[in-house]
Structures are given as structure tokens and as C-alpha cells.
Amino acid sequence: MxxxxxxxxxxxxxxxxxxxxxxxxxxxxxxxxxxxxxxxxxxxxxxxxxxxxxxxxxxxxxxxKVRFNVQKRTHTKKLDIEKLRIPEVKERYEIEIKNRFEALSSIIEEASLDEALYIVNHTIRKTAEDVIGFKRYRREPWISDEVLNLADQRRTIKAKMSINPQDQDLKQENTQLKTVINNKVEECREKWFNKQCYKAEEANKKNDMRSLFQKVKTLKKGIKLNDRRGSIRDKDRNLLTKESDILQRWHDYDTSLYNAKIVTDERVLEQLWPNCRRNEQEPDLLENEVRAAIAKIKSRKAPGIDGIEGELLKEGGQTVVQVLHKICKKICYSGEFPTLWTKSLVVTILKKCDTTTCENYRTISLICHASKKNTRDHHEPIEEYYRISNG
Known part of the structure; x- marks a missing residue:
């Protein structure tokens, strides 16, 4: 050198x-x-x-001077669920779901429980991707779809310029698009800030403190903690940097939180069910019960490990009700539970400054919406039976 x-x-x-x-x-x-x-x-x-x-x-x-590559944050593709509020999109999604499951009905009947659930999840997810698509990632919230489309056009032109660098028409078109994009960005930014300020004023007039502080937090972007997830400390306060070691540490920590040893007292169960007829055959699960459970799924909630939002189940119509009814009947008759529904995604949210200590995080478990529905299907009849039995 x-x-x-x-x-x-x-x-x-x-x-x-x-x-x-x-x-x-x-x-x-x-x-x-x-x-x-x-x-x-x-x-x-x-x-x-x-x-x-x-x-x-x-x-x-x-x-x-060492300069390491910056690890780019990978943004998970999210379905544009808000499009299901459009009547035309909702109708198209329901029809597409019906057509696809009609072709798979015999396969679902003959498949095992886990295989049938995989087919159902894959079909619903694939249909949603084809019909409603994904949300476009915006680095700044005020950037509109029009600006993103113009950026795509300019990206295409720059790709052509790399092949023909001497083409003056492409250079002129690229310069014009650059000017238009810059002007549009400033215009969108001004409109977005004015709109947020107007909403904050309206929330203040209505005494809606929740919306008001949300808008204020959005405008000033708040003070964010340095959430450094690249390392964590073990029980002995040793710093772990390998991904496998970090995952194992989180596994051990979550296990200590959720896997508590519980000893069941059979005498309590005997006192709870004095009038229970043990040999009575349990009635079959009805489609109306499945439909009612799906209707109770909350909207705008994060999906579980299957990636199926609650809106995809609620807007799937009668077809989704029938398919999930078949899955629930398989569970009742086999006495088994799907492997996928026994898993959950654990999300860690920092609540204190030390980012290397597991205890400084709040853990949230994301469960599959369909498994919540299945639990509700079995929980509500038990509650009703207990209420009737105990007068």
C-alpha cells in the first residue's frame, strides 16, 4: 500500500x-x-x-480505518388488510377463497390434521397475496403512492441508462423526473404535517387525549432508546454475540417465565363437577359456533406464526367457516392438537435502558388467530354447561 x-x-x-x-x-x-x-x-x-x-x-x-457494512434492517412484508374494507376487493377475495377451497375439499378431507391445516393456511395466505397484495414500505410516512410510482419509473430509466450511458433522451427524462419527485415530496410533506396538526387540534377540542398524544408523538417522533439487539447477557452476565447463543438465552428465559410447574388437585375437580354425567356423549361442534367464534376475533391484531390475520378469516365468508369447522372436527375426533397451534411468536419490547438484559424487556406472545377461535369454541360450551349444572 x-x-x-x-x-x-x-x-x-x-x-x-x-x-x-x-x-x-x-x-x-x-x-x-x-x-x-x-x-x-x-x-x-x-x-x-x-x-x-x-x-x-x-x-x-x-x-x-475499519468500516463495517451497515446491517440493513429487513422489513417483513405485511398484507394490505385495509383493502378488504373496499366492497369490490372483499367480494373478489371471498369468491377466490371459495373457488380455491372447492378444488381442495377432497384433499383436506383425506389429509392428516397438520397437513390439512398447512393447506388451509397456505391457501388463505396465497389468496390474500394475489388479491390484496402487500403494503408498500415508506421510509417517511408522508410519501404518497404517486411519489413511489414516480420513483419506480426513475429507477427503470436509470437501469436503461446503465446500458446506454450516451442516450441524451434518457438523461433528460431522468433529470425531469428527479425534479418532479423532489417537488412532490416537499408538497406531500407539507400536506401531511398540516393534516396531522389539524387532527391533533380536533382531538384536543373533543377532549380525546389518547388521539392527541398519539399525534404529538408522531409529529415529534419521540425519544427512542438505543434498542441494540445484537447482543444479550446470560445468567452469569457474560455478553453473548452469536445468534445461536442469543436465541438459546431467550429460549431459557422464556421457559423460566411460562413453563411453571403446576400440580393439579383432583379433589378440586370433583367439587367443581358434582352433577356431571361422565358417560354423556359430547355433542358435535356446530358451524354456527365456529361462525360466532370467528366473528369475535379482534381486528388489527398481529398474526401468529402462521401469518394469517384475523381479517382474512372474518372476510372469508361461509367457505372459511366450513373449512375451519372441518379442522375443529378433526381435532375433536382425533384428540390431537395441530403442531402449528402449539407454537407462538414471542416479541420483545424494551422497557428500560440496558438493552443487554432479558429482564428489561416485556415479552408478548403472538398466538395464531385460528387457535384462539378453536379455544373459544370449546371454552364457551363448558362455561354454559357449568352455569346450567350449578343452577
Whole structure:
């Protein structure tokens, strides 16, 4: 690297012969091409004094600054659920669900419980992707779809310019689009801030403090803690940096929270069900019960590990009710529970400043909406039976 930078001759030579007759550059600093941009300067220092060392070589130093690649945050694609509020989109989604499940009805009947549930989830998810699509990621909330479409056009033009760099028409079109995009961004930003301020004023007039503080927080963007998830400490306060070690630490911590040892007292159960006829056959689950349970699913809630939002089940119509009714009957007759419904996503939310301690996080478990519905299907009849039995 000491041949890569321009220096005067006195800063290039690294060795001199006895009698200082010949001066040559025979000492070099070598580096991989990948790290070449990290070297800002390299030269020899003839005036450097090395004590207790008699040497005819000069000291060669390089300024090395490490620049690691920034890990880009991967944004999970989210379905544009708000489109289901449009009557035309909702009708199209319901028809598409019906057509696809009619072709798969025999396969679902013959498949095992886990396989049938996988087919149902995959079909619902794929239909939603094809009909309503995904939300477009906006780095700033005020950027409109029009600006994003213009950015896509400019990106296409720049790709063509890389093939034909001498095309003046493409250059002119790229410059014009750049000007239009910049003007549109400023216009959208101004409109967005005015709209948020107007909503904050309206919320204040209505004494809606929740909406008011939400708008204020959005406008000022708040003070965010440095949520550094790249490392965590174990029980002995040792810092873990490997992904596998971090996941294992979170697994152990969550296990200690949720897997408590509970001893069942059978005598309590005997007291709860004094009038229960144990040999009585349990009635079959009705479609109306499944429909009522689906209707009670809350909207705008995060999905579980299956990626199925509650709105996809609620807007699926009679077809989704019939399919989930079949799944629930399989559960009742087999006495087994789907493997997927026994899993959940654990989300960690920082609540204190030390980001390397598990105890400083609030954990939220995201359960599949369909499994919540199945639990409600069985819980409500038990409540009703208990209420009737105990008068």
C-alpha cells in the first residue's frame, strides 16, 4: 500500500545501503483488495527513532480505518388488510377463497390434521397475496403512492441508462423526473404535517387525549432508546454475540417465565363437577359456533406464526367457516392438537435502558388467530354447561 499513495522520494525509500550510497523501497505493506479502501495513507518515516535497535530499514506505517457494512434492517412484508374494507376487493377475495377451497375439499378431507391445516393456511395466505397484495414500505410516512410510482419509473430509466450511458433522451427524462419527485415530496410533506396538526387540534377540542398524544408523538417522533439487539447477557452476565447463543438465552428465559410447574388437585375437580354425567356423549361442534367464534376475533391484531390475520378469516365468508369447522372436527375426533397451534411468536419490547438484559424487556406472545377461535369454541360450551349444572 505504500506504493499506492503519492509522496515525495524521501517518504518512499525504506532501506539504505552501508555508507548511504543507495536508497531503495524494499519494504511493503500488503492488504487484500477488499480492505484497500480502509487505508487512507501509507508512507515511510526515515526520521523515526527506534531505541535500542540498530537497523538500516525505515519504519513504514499505514493509516487503517475499519468500516463495517451497515446491517440493513429487513422489513417483513405485511398484507394490505385495509383493502378488504373496499366492497369490490372483499367480494373478489371471498369468491377466490371459495373457488380455491372447492378444488381442495377432497384433499383436506383425506389429509392428516397438520397437513390439512398447512393447506388451509397456505391457501388463505396465497389468496390474500394475489388479491390484496402487500403494503408498500415508506421510509417517511408522508410519501404518497404517486411519489413511489414516480420513483419506480426513475429507477427503470436509470437501469436503461446503465446500458446506454450516451442516450441524451434518457438523461433528460431522468433529470425531469428527479425534479418532479423532489417537488412532490416537499408538497406531500407539507400536506401531511398540516393534516396531522389539524387532527391533533380536533382531538384536543373533543377532549380525546389518547388521539392527541398519539399525534404529538408522531409529529415529534419521540425519544427512542438505543434498542441494540445484537447482543444479550446470560445468567452469569457474560455478553453473548452469536445468534445461536442469543436465541438459546431467550429460549431459557422464556421457559423460566411460562413453563411453571403446576400440580393439579383432583379433589378440586370433583367439587367443581358434582352433577356431571361422565358417560354423556359430547355433542358435535356446530358451524354456527365456529361462525360466532370467528366473528369475535379482534381486528388489527398481529398474526401468529402462521401469518394469517384475523381479517382474512372474518372476510372469508361461509367457505372459511366450513373449512375451519372441518379442522375443529378433526381435532375433536382425533384428540390431537395441530403442531402449528402449539407454537407462538414471542416479541420483545424494551422497557428500560440496558438493552443487554432479558429482564428489561416485556415479552408478548403472538398466538395464531385460528387457535384462539378453536379455544373459544370449546371454552364457551363448558362455561354454559357449568352455569346450567350449578343452577
Amino acid at each position: 505504500n506504493t499506492y499513495f503519492k509522496h515525495k522520494p524521501s517518504r518512499k525509500w525504506t532501506w539504505r545501503s552501508p555508507g548511504d550510497i543507495i536508497r531503495q523501497m524494499i519494504d511493503y505493506i500488503m492488504i487484500y483488495r477488499r480492505w484497500r479502501s480502509c487505508i487512507s495513507n501509507a508512507r515511510s518515516y526515515p526520521s523515526a527513532i527506534m531505541p535500542n535497535v540498530e537497523n538500516d530499514h525505515n519504519l513504514v506505517l499505514a493509516n487503517f
